[in-house]
Amino acid sequence: MNTDRTEGDEPGVSTTRKTFRLLEALRDEDGISITELTRRTGLTKSTVYRHLKTLTDLGYVIERDDRYYIGYRFLEISEQARSRKTGYTVAKRKVFELGQETDERAVFIAEEDDEAVYLHRYGSLSETMIGKRRPLHSLAAGKAILAAWDDERVADFVDRNGLESITDRTITDPEALAAELETIRERGYAVNNQEHMDGLRGVAVPVYTPEDELLGALSVFGPTSRLKDEYVHEKLPSLLQDKAGEIKVTLAYR
Amino acid sequence: MNTDRTEGDEPGVSTTRKTFRLLEALRDEDGISITELTRRTGLTKSTVYRHLKTLTDLGYVIERDDRYYIGYRFLEISEQARSRKTGYTVAKRKVFELGQETDERAVFIAEEDDEAVYLHRYGSLSETMIGKRRPLHSLAAGKAILAAWDDERVADFVDRNGLESITDRTITDPEALAAELETIRERGYAVNNQEHMDGLRGVAVPVYTPEDELLGALSVFGPTSRLKDEYVHEKLPSLLQDKAGEIKVTLAYR
DNA sequence: ATTAATGTTCCGGGTAGCGGAACGGAATCC
DNA sequence: GGATTCCGTTCCGCTACCCGGAACATTAAT
Numbered sequence: 001m002n003t004d005r006t007e008g009d010e011p012g013v014s015t016t017r018k019t020f021r022l023l024e025a026l027r028d029e030d031g032i033s034i035t036e037l038t039r040r041t042g043l044t045k046s047t048v049y050r051h052l053k054t055l056t057d058l059g060y061v062i063e064r065d066d067r068y069y070i071g072y073r074f075l076e077i078s079e080q081a082r083s084r085k086t087g088y089t090v091a092k093r094k095v096f097e098l099g100q101e102t103d104e105r106a107v108f109i110a111e112e113d114d115e116a117v118y119l120h121r122y123g124s125l126s127e128t129m130i131g132k133r134r135p136l137h138s139l140a141a142g143k144a145i146l147a148a149w150d151d152e153r154v155a156d157f158v159d160r161n162g163l164e165s166i167t168d169r170t171i172t173d174p175e176a177l178a179a180e181l182e183t184i185r186e187r188g189y190a191v192n193n194q195e196h197m198d199g200l201r202g203v204a205v206p207v208y209t210p211e212d213e214l215l216g217a218l219s220v221f222g223p224t225s226r227l228k229d230e231y232v233h234e235k236l237p238s239l240l241q242d243k244a245g246e247i248k249v250t251l252a253y254r
Numbered sequence: 255m256n257t258d259r260t261e262g263d264e265p266g267v268s269t270t271r272k273t274f275r276l277l278e279a280l281r282d283e284d285g286i287s288i289t290e291l292t293r294r295t296g297l298t299k300s301t302v303y304r305h306l307k308t309l310t311d312l313g314y315v316i317e318r319d320d321r322y323y324i325g326y327r328f329l330e331i332s333e334q335a336r337s338r339k340t341g342y343t344v345a346k347r348k349v350f351e352l353g354q355e356t357d358e359r360a361v362f363i364a365e366e367d368d369e370a371v372y373l374h375r376y377g378s379l380s381e382t383m384i385g386k387r388r389p390l391h392s393l394a395a396g397k398a399i400l401a402a403w404d405d406e407r408v409a410d411f412v413d414r415n416g417l418e419s420i421t422d423r424t425i426t427d428p429e430a431l432a433a434e435l436e437t438i439r440e441r442g443y444a445v446n447n448q449e450h451m452d453g454l455r456g457v458a459v460p461v462y463t464p465e466d467e468l469l470g471a472l473s474v475f476g477p478t479s480r481l482k483d484e485y486v487h488e489k490l491p492s493l494l495q496d497k498a499g500e501i502k503v504t505l506a507y508r
Numbered sequence: 509a510t511t512a513a514t515g516t517t518c519c520g521g522g523t524a525g526c527g528g529a530a531c532g533g534a535a536t537c538c
Numbered sequence: 539g540g541a542t543t544c545c546g547t548t549c550c551g552c553t554a555c556c557c558g559g560a561a562c563a564t565t566a567a568t
Binding site: 011012016017024027051057058062069074075076077078080081083084093096113125126130132254 | 265311313384
C-alpha cells in the first residue's frame with residue numbers, strides 16, 4: 001500500500017518527525033513522564049527532554065508534576081480546520097438535534113486523504129470518536145460521500161486504497177461497490193448493514209452547500225435490534241434529508 | 255510580563271519552533287501558498303517547502319492545488335486533551351442543553367496556564383471560539399474558577415499575571431477581586447457585568463467531580479438588554495447549578 | 509546510609525537543517 | 539508569440555544545532 005522506503009531515509013525534516021512522534025505518544029498515554037516517553041518513542045532521554053521543554057515553552061504541551069500532557073492550545077489549530085467551512089458548524093448543531101430526536105448515535109463526517117473523518121458526533125459520553133479515521137467504503141456516511149463522486153474518481157480511489165474487509169459483510173468487490181453507489185444515488189441515501197461492525201446499522205445522506213459543493217455526510221446509526229427495515233428505509237432517510245436541507249438553507253440565508 | 259530574552263537565543267529545539275510558526279500561519283490564513291507563507295513567517299522559501307512537505311507527508315497538513323491547509327489529523331490530538339476527563343464530554347452536552355433552553359450563548363471553560371480556555375460552546379454559527387483564551391478575571395466563568403481556588407493561589411495568580419483592564423468595568427484592583435471572589439463563594443455563582451465586553455453580561459458556576467475536583471465552569475451570557483437583574487440573579491444561577499449538579503451525578507453513576 | 513530511579517545539565521561530534529541560487533513550468537502582459 | 543513575472547521545486551556547500559552519552563541533582567524507597 002505505501003511505497004516501502006529503505007529504513008531511515010524518510011524525506012524532509014527529521015526533527016519535525018520526532019516532534020510528532022512525541023506528540024502522538026503524549027496523545028496515546030495522557031499524562032506521561034520523560035523516561036516513559038523515551039521508552040515509547042525510542043528517542044534519547046536528553047532529546048525527549050529538550051523537545052518537551054520546547055513544546056511546553058510554546059504552550060502546546062503542559063507539564064504538571066513531572067508528567068506531560070497535550071495542551072488545549074491544539075484546539076486553536078484543530079478548530080480552525082473544523083470550522084473552515086461554515087457548513088461544518090451548522091452541521092454540528094444538526095448532529096446534536098439528530099441525536100436528541102432519534103436517541104441514537106449521530107455523526108457528521110468529511111473526507112480527507114481518502115478516509116472518512118468524524119468531525120461531529122452525538123452519542124455515548126465516554127469515547128469521543130472525533131478526529132478518528134475510517135475506510136470510506138465501510139460506513140454509511142462514507143458510501144454517501146463516494147456516491148457523490150463521479151465514477152472515475154471512485155475508480156481512482158479503489159485503485160489507490162483497495163477495499164479492505166472490515167467485517168464479513170463489507171463490500172470488497174469494486175463492481176458491487178459501483179452498483180451500491182448507483183442505488184444510493186437513485187434513492188438519495190446510503191445504508192450500512194453491519195459492514196463496519198457486527199450488530200450495527202446506519203443510514204446517511206450527503207450534505208451540500210447552496211453552491212452544490214459536497215461538504216460531507218450526516219449519519220445516524222445504532223444496533224440492528226432497534227434499526228428495523230421500516231425505520232431505516234422510511235423515517236431515517238427523510239429525517240436526515242430534512243437536516244441536510246436545513247444546512248443548505250441556513251448557509252444560503254445567513 | 256515575560257522575561258525578555260535577548261533576541262535569537264530562545265531555548266530548545268529551534269526547528270520545532272519553526273514548525274509551529276508555520277502551523278500558526280496556516281491556522282490564521284486557511285489556504286495559503288508557499289511564497290505567501292515565506293512572507294508571513296520570515297523563513298526561507300526552501301525551508302518552508304521542506305517543512306510543508308514533511309507535514310503533509312505526516313498527514314497533519316493538507317495540500318490542494320498549491321495551497322496548504324491544517325489537516326483534520328490535529329483533531330486526534332486536540333480531542334484527546336478535550337476528553338481527558340470524562341466530565342468534559344458530559345459538559346459538552348450540558349452546554350448544548352443550556353444554549354437551547356435559554357436561547358443565549360453557553361460555554362464550558364477550563365483553566366490552563368493561568369488562562370480561561372473555551373472547551374465547549376453553543377452560540378452563533380459563524381465564530382467558534384473553541385480553544386480561544388481569555389484572562390480569567392474578566393469572565394464570569396473565569397471568576398467562578400478563581401473563586402474555587404484558595405486565597406494564596408489567587409494571590410500568586412495576580413502576582414504572575416496582573417489584572418489587565420479589558421473594558422472600563424474590568425476588576426483591576428486585587429482587593430476588589432478578593433472581595434468579589436468572596437461574594438461568589440457565598441452565593442455560589444459568578445456574574446460578569448460588561449467586564450469583558452461592553453453590552454455583555456454573563457453568569458457562571460463552577461463544575462466539580464464527585465471527588466470535588468474542580469473541572470471548570472459553566473456559563474451563559476448575552477446582551478444586557480436581555481439579561482436583566484432578575485434573570486441574572488434568580489433564574490440563571492439555579493439553572494446553571496442544576497446542570498453542574500447533573501454533571502456531577504452523571505460522573506458518579508456512569 | 510545506600511540504592512535506585514528520574515529529571516536536569518553539560519559538551520564534543522557530525523548530521524541534517526538552512527539558505528542562496530538556479531531550473532522549469534505556468535500564467536500574464538504587451 | 540516572445541518576454542516577463544511569479545511560483546514551486548531542486549540542488550549543494552556550509553555550519554548551526556541537534557543528538558547522544560555521561561555526569562550531576564534530587565527525590566523516594568528500603
